Amino acid sequence: MIRCEEIMAWVRELDLVYQSNKASLTELDAAIGDADHGINMVRGFSAAAKELSEQTPPDIGAILKALAMILMKKVGGASGPLYGTFFLKASMTCNGRTSIGAEDLVVLFEAGVAGIRQRGKAKEGDKTMIDAWEPAVRAMREAFSGGGDVSEILRAAVSAGESGRDATISLAARKGRASYLGERSRGHQDPGATSAVLMLKAARDTLA
Amino acid sequence: MKKLMNDPGDLVVESLRGMEAAHGDILRVSYEPAYIVRADAPVRGKVGVLSGGGSGHEPMHGGYVGPGMLGAACPGAIFTSPTPDQIEEATRALDGGAGVIYLVKNYTGDVLNFESAAELCVSAGIPVETVIIDDDVAVQDSSFTAGRRGVGATVLIEKIVGAAAERGMGLAEVTGLARTLNEEARSMGVALSSCTVPEAGKPTFDLGADEIELGIGIHGEPGRERRTIRPARELVEYMSEAIFSDLPFHRGDSIIVLLNGMGGTPLIELYLLYGELERVARTRGLHIRRRLVGNYITSLEMQGFSMTALRSDDRILGLWDDPVHTASIRWGS
Known part of the structure; x- marks a missing residue:
């Protein structure tokens, strides 16, 4: 069972995780983008951890919605609207709920990823965060269908997300700023897919 | 790294403070959320011309705020697009009842954030049109990329579209003009x-x-x-x-x-x-x-x-020659 406390622990963990990966995410972005991804993620999640701890909304839907609005305001770049949309769509699956179970968690992630897909219009293979998200949510659904609990579902998500993230290294980008490089983007790991996997790992470490 | 600044995190805001201090006769600055708007905004009955993007490209865009060019500019963090709340607030401050045109450089982040802001403003009853600028020939334009980037044409388009709005052209006409300019x-x-x-x-x-x-x-x-x-x-x-x-x-x-x-x-x-x-x-x-x-x-x-x-034809050259009074481009009277 996941309660508001676990969701808040996830938010705090995201703040810490992006802080400790700020330089590496920014370096990945410098190679094929514009060298701001780590900086932007830290700005967004630090603000979120601070604001939400000062005034924690009453239910999971409200926490995720508040998180979404903070990210849209603070992150900027493409990742602001994309992660903002992820949490906004996710929040709609658990309005008014103070606890959710394994299937709710799968539905929450599926809705969030559907939001990213719709807003960013990227497909798998375009070398974007979608390359981590799509296999991760498929693995979550499979793990749940196979009788997995929250912990097993999130471990499956991390593992599939990591494979998807690693596969971006050999891809040529077709969406986002890296697409301007075309073939020259091959050989570099996508920063968005990398920050997506960090988000899944933080979920695994706090929600299960 | 050597840079003339205090804390890197304060660079954009502190630069905005200096800009306001230097050009208070032309523009006003809002800090939370951050935007620059012409001092006489909103101008009744005239289309507002709004642009924005990451900071670090100065004088674009804040240096082009003023009569005859931009009505408002939304600066993001360095090289990072502004966020929907900034753009929405700037739109409200600018709208004089004739609607607002967004001139957006074609970068995924800018496009997504301006798109979100336009949705917010339109649902609040402010007519908004968006024109995406994508003039960089260095980048291949195909369905396999995010398309061409918006670069130098932005400056020229802001000047000419700003002149058109100042003359009192309507939102549809100004939008059509901006699209034509981008194509040319x-x-x-x-x-x-x-x-x-x-x-x-x-x-x-x-x-x-x-x-x-x-x-x-x-x-x-x-x-x-x-x-x-x-x-x-x-x-x-x-x-x-x-x-x-x-x-x-x-x-x-x-x-x-x-x-x-x-x-x-x-x-x-x-x-x-x-x-x-x-x-x-x-x-x-x-x-x-x-x-x-x-x-x-x-x-x-x-x-x-x-x-x-x-x-450019004579009509465009005429708009180019119209008076403009901003921090970084001024001529005519």
């Missing part, structure tokens, strides 16, 4: 050195002592290819070919050109480059009717330059 403009840039994003602390990319990056983007994104530096004459010829053959521009066309420095290139070199460009244009039978030479859309302290050509 082409640009390309070259970098001699990288730039350093203050919070990153080190150069975005490395160039060898004798290397240049052709087709550089305004955020230090790599372009077409890396080569050994050549004489200025050859660089201008290479870039002219890329720009003029792309539209294509035809013998006899009238054009407005922008010979732009990327922030770290001295004017003595920019004027030399402009001289070469005049020569190349003449041999191609192109008439440069108006020009800007200087730092207008920069990439922090990057050394390098870009060239933009905009095909």
Whole structure:
């Protein structure tokens, strides 16, 4: 069972995780983008951890919605609207709920990823965060269908997300700023897919 | 890294404070959320012209806020698009009842954030039209990329669209004009050195002592290819070919050109480059009717330059000559 406390622990963990990966995410972005991804993620999640701890909304839907609005305001770049949309769509699956179970968690992630897909219009293979998200949510659904609990579902998500993230290294980008490089983007790991996997790992470490 | 600043995280806001102090007669600054708006906004019955984007490209966009050009500008963090709340607030501050046009450079982040803001404003009853600017010929335009980047044409389009709005043209007409201008403009840039994003602390990319990056983007994104530096004459010829053959521009066309420095290139070199460009244009039978030479859309302290050509008829030239009074572009009265 996941309660508001676990969701808040996830938010705090995201703040810490992006802080400790700020330089590496920014370096990945410098190679094929514009060298701001780590900086932007830290700005967004630090603000979120601070604001939400000062005034924690009453239910999971409200926490995720508040998180979404903070990210849209603070992150900027493409990742602001994309992660903002992820949490906004996710929040709609658990309005008014103070606890959710394994299937709710799968539905929450599926809705969030559907939001990213719709807003960013990227497909798998375009070398974007979608390359981590799509296999991760498929693995979550499979793990749940196979009788997995929250912990097993999130471990499956991390593992599939990591494979998807690693596969971006050999891809040529077709969406986002890296697409301007075309073939020259091959050989570099996508920063968005990398920050997506960090988000899944933080979920695994706090929600299960 | 050596930069003239206090805390890297405060650079944008502290620069805005200085700008407000220097140009309070032309513009007002809001800090939370951050936007710059012309001092006399909202102007009743006139279309508001709003642009924005990452900081680090000064004087674009805040330097172009004022009568005859932009009504408002939304600065993001360095090289990072502004967020929907900034754009929405700026739109409200600007709207004088005739609607607002967004001039957006084609970068995924900018497009997504302006799209979100437009949805918010339209649902609040403010008519908003968006025109995406994508003039960079260095980038292949295909369904396999995010499309061409918006670069130097943005400056020219902001001036001309701002003049049209000042004359009292309606939102639909101003929007049509902006689209036409974007279709008629082409640009390309070259970098001699990288730039350093203050919070990153080190150069975005490395160039060898004798290397240049052709087709550089305004955020230090790599372009077409890396080569050994050549004489200025050859660089201008290479870039002219890329720009003029792309539209294509035809013998006899009238054009407005922008010979732009990327922030770290001295004017003595920019004027030399402009001289070469005049020569190349003449041999191609192109008439440069108006020009800007200087730092207008920069990439922090990057050394390098870009060239933009905009095909223009008498109507466009007339709008270009209309009075403008901003921090960085002023003429007429």
